[in-house]
Amino acid sequence: MNTLHLLSQKYLTGAEVYAVRLAQEQVRNGDYVILVSDTLTVKTDLSWVSLPISKHSYLTRIINGLKVARLCKLEGIELIHAHSRAACWVAYLACKLVKCAYVTTLHDVQRAHRQARAFNIYGENLIAVCEAVKDDVVTNLGIDESHVTVIRNGL
Amino acid sequence: MGSKRILWAGRFVHAKGRLGVKLATEIFPKFENVVFELYGGPIPQDIANQSKNIVFKGLVHDLQQHMRDADLVLGGGRVALEAMQQGIPVMAVGQKCYVGILNEKNISFAKKTNFGDMFHTENIDYRALTNDLAAFISNRIVPSVSFYEEVLENYALPKVASRIRDLYDQAMASKKVPRFVG
Numbered sequence: 001m002n003t004l005h006l007l008s009q010k011y012l013t014g015a016e017v018y019a020v021r022l023a024q025e026q027v028r029n030g031d032y033v034i035l036v037s038d039t040l041t042v043k044t045d046l047s048w049v050s051l052p053i054s055k056h057s058y059l060t061r062i063i064n065g066l067k068v069a070r071l072c073k074l075e076g077i078e079l080i081h082a083h084s085r086a087a088c089w090v091a092y093l094a095c096k097l098v099k100c101a102y103v104t105t106l107h108d109v110q111r112a113h114r115q116a117r118a119f120n121i122y123g124e125n126l127i128a129v130c131e132a133v134k135d136d137v138v139t140n141l142g143i144d145e146s147h148v149t150v151i152r153n154g155l
Numbered sequence: 156m157g158s159k160r161i162l163w164a165g166r167f168v169h170a171k172g173r174l175g176v177k178l179a180t181e182i183f184p185k186f187e188n189v190v191f192e193l194y195g196g197p198i199p200q201d202i203a204n205q206s207k208n209i210v211f212k213g214l215v216h217d218l219q220q221h222m223r224d225a226d227l228v229l230g231g232g233r234v235a236l237e238a239m240q241q242g243i244p245v246m247a248v249g250q251k252c253y254v255g256i257l258n259e260k261n262i263s264f265a266k267k268t269n270f271g272d273m274f275h276t277e278n279i280d281y282r283a284l285t286n287d288l289a290a291f292i293s294n295r296i297v298p299s300v301s302f303y304e305e306v307l308e309n310y311a312l313p314k315v316a317s318r319i320r321d322l323y324d325q326a327m328a329s330k331k332v333p334r335f336v337g
Contacts, residue, residue, distance in 0.1 A: 001327075011166055011196070011197075012166060012214065013166065017233055021312060022316060022319065025312050025313065025316040026320075029320075043216055079326060079327065081323075099330065100330075101323065101326040101327045102326060102330075103319075103322055103323060103326050108272075108273065109251075109273055123326075124326075124329065125322055125325060125326040127319065127322065129269055129273075130266060130267055130268060130273055132251075132267055132273035132274055132275070133269070133273050149318075151315055151318045152266070152310050153232070153233055153269070153310055154310060154311070154314075154315030154316060155233075155240055155307065155310045155311065155312055
């Protein structure tokens with residue numbers, strides 16, 4: 001499978017280590033994988049493209065969405081795996097343009113502001129790294145429980 | 156008492172940064188005979204030289220190597236897991252809550268909260284943390300690590316990647332089905 005991992009990273013986090021370790025395992029299993037994020041601190045040989053995913057302005061999100069969609073088309077990406085709310089905005093836009101499948105890993109509890117509750121940008125295939133994260137999105141964001149699967153951090 | 160090597164790892168920004176600063180400025184200085192090593196960046200320069208028993212190591216790319224001969228690792232999320240992988244006693248404290256020195260009774264809460272990193276509110280019990288740290292340093296608590304192996308089975312990367320692949324297949328399949336049918 002051809003997969004693009006999308007992260008918003010300005011410094012090293014557990015989400016970055018998670019994505020890199022998972023991507024390395026996917027490459028070992030014969031998949032083609034690209035990482036897209038603001039920065040990448042973990043040392044890796046994986047293909048990486050730098051984009052300002054963590055920037056919140058609507059214009060930047062749209063530009064990022066177009067760039068990621070173009071990258072998906074060029075590289076034959078079949079699935080985008082997003083790892084943060086900011087990444088989900090970009091993944092959501094890109095998937096609308098290139099019809100990729102879409103999976104999200106939630107690494108943290110989410111801010112339950114009105115926009116987040118009104119509009120689900122996380123898709124219907126969500127991974128929560130622990131039960132507390134699943135409880136949070138089901139209770140505070142109203143996401144259907146059946147769309148969230150607890151799969152723990154890979155070591 | 157002074158020979159124990161205790162380390163904390165986490166980034167010094169946002170909620171985790173607040174935890175790191177609180178440990179470095181209020182908790183660790185109480186145990187002046189123990190050297191605490193703090194890993195993660197950016198090093199908070201304003202507190203970097205306040206206590207002789209606290210050493211800021213900054214960002215390292217081989218944290219597991221540094222953990223190797225530690226007596227206790229403090230941390231949440233992946234830090235706790237990586238220490239467990241090395242069979243080192245863990246005091247699970249993340250950006251949201253304090254779990255405790257891991258044992259067979261609190262491991263289920265630890266897993267549920269990603270070792271203290273996730274909880275519905277930010278509520279870290281620093282009094283309990285300080286008491287547990289004192290008990291560990293004075294050998295009143297001798298943690299067992301014999302249950303770690305069984306816990307870590309669910310975190311094995313091949314197993315995790317395989318479950319994620321199943322979800323990918325599900326996402327790919329649902330993409331092909333028009334919404335009004337599915």
